[in-house]
Amino acid sequence: MRWVNIHLFNEDGELLPEEMETINQLTKIPIHSLNLDAIAVVTNVYRVAQGLRNKMEREVLSEYGLSWTAFSMLYDLWIWESIETKKLAESAGVSKATVSNITKTLERKELCYRKSDTRDRRMTFVALTDKGKQVMEKLYPRFHVGEIEIVSGLSIDEQKSMTKLLRKVIRENHF
Known part of the structure; x- marks a missing residue:
């Protein structure tokens, strides 16, 4: 079974046509009935979480x-x-x-x-x-320092906005 290539997001985090077609083939669900925004959010949150964890384990925590x-x-x-x-x-x-x-x-x-x-x-x-x-x-x-590096590409306002949105997801899902 082939999995969706999660590296096909464009710079705005949107699914690309190739990715939509892959999802369509995998699920056999008409692409127009999928919530691609939800797929993009969840996939990107997962990638960030995994990337953050791996970076910190490799660059900071491994020493200890x-x-x-x-x-x-x-x-x-x-x-x-x-x-x-x-x-x-x-x-x-x-x-x-x-x-x-x-x-x-x-x-x-x-x-x-x-x-x-x-x-x-x-x-x-x-x-x-x-x-x-x-x-x-x-x-x-x-x-x-690693935390700062990870979000260095975001402005302070973007960081605050992301924090607010992620906290909303956390609250609403009781995470």
Whole structure:
């Protein structure tokens, strides 16, 4: 099965005729009944998310041996200091099993530790170690430079507009 070549968007992010024909062939749905704007938005958001993740893992996080998800968890711990595993999973957008696996790796690196709630032993919290805090204090400024680079082609007004629109999608879909 052939997939839509997502690299055929023009500079305005619109689907090109070749892409529309590919979609038509794949879906056997008349092209006029497809919402091409929705396809373009979702495909571009996906490409940006994947590109951002790959760039940051390759250029910033690899030096610390961190994946995107491990960094996301450390970031949450850096902000909150200690967080219950269920909430950490929700915040990072992963399962509790993934939190458990990544926490084990981060514990081996001495960046965090687990502790049980003294009142309810079923609840487990993950907390940042001093070493984890030091790593985040060194890492985050470099990460932020990457964030700036990624949006450097947009004006401040375009960045604010994009933020507003993406937050609307997040709110409406309860992401």
